[in-house]
Amino acid sequence: MIEIERKFLVNSDAFKVEANTHYIIKQGFLNSDKARTVRVRLKNDKGYLTVKGKSSANGLSRFEWETEISKLEAEALLKLCEPGIIDKTRFEVTKHGHIFEIDVFYGENEGLIMAEVELNSESETFLKPEWLGKEVTGDIRYYNSMLSKRPFKEWE
Template sequence: MMIEIERKFLVDTNLWCPKDSGNLIVQGYLSTDKERVVRVRIKGERAFLTIKGKTQGISRIEMEYEIPVNEAEILMQMCHDFPVRKKRFVEEIHGMTWEIDVFEHKNAGLVLAEVELSAENEKIELPNWVTQEVSADYRYFNAWLSEHPYATW
């Protein structure tokens, strides 16, 4: 079992510029219950099934398993609503790994940065392109975005 501790921020796209072409991620949700989220994700030539527990502060249980891509494609057909599509960019800044997601399709216009921590109170130095923190705002969870697209806000 793994505990995911993550902070999320909006990104000022006037200040942030991708350093590469990113990686396409397509993910769908088999369950979006707030007690448990079950996600299937296809990322390039790999696929994963992920189960996340209820969020407590900025922490939650996360278990992830690699699965065959053809099985992920079948599971994707069983998912709620529409899949979330995004390009992910990874940057190392001040010793931390930042994942910047540029959303596509119905969530186009949304750009989020996430950083995983080893403890909730871990100090981090924010990049200059980070704006508002949205870690506790459920609207920025990908499971929510799969049912309530950013384009409709």
């Protein structure tokens, strides 16, 4: 239940030709406290409820629990979420033995493209694809819960 991941900005759309799959995501937060977040996600026709704990000091790991819920339940819960619904398309690319999840944001976060790679340990190394840009692991501005409150388009 501990998630270990690194986050990066993406410097080109070259990842799209390498993508195994992609899907539409709409998500909101029932609670976006720093110590814990409760997220509702609609991914194509499936719903998910996720609880995440506070990140480690370096931002690499944190508790995560997720369960699938029905599309109807997710749609109902999205109506109860805090303001700032996140809309994005997620692309998955398997490269060099790792799965990279690349999010292309829309709406108030349009222009932001971010990739995540999940790891088995904080010290695990991996080869970076050429389209992977600056690392933003641990920068809370890039957490989806923060992007719902202070969207990318509002940054200076």
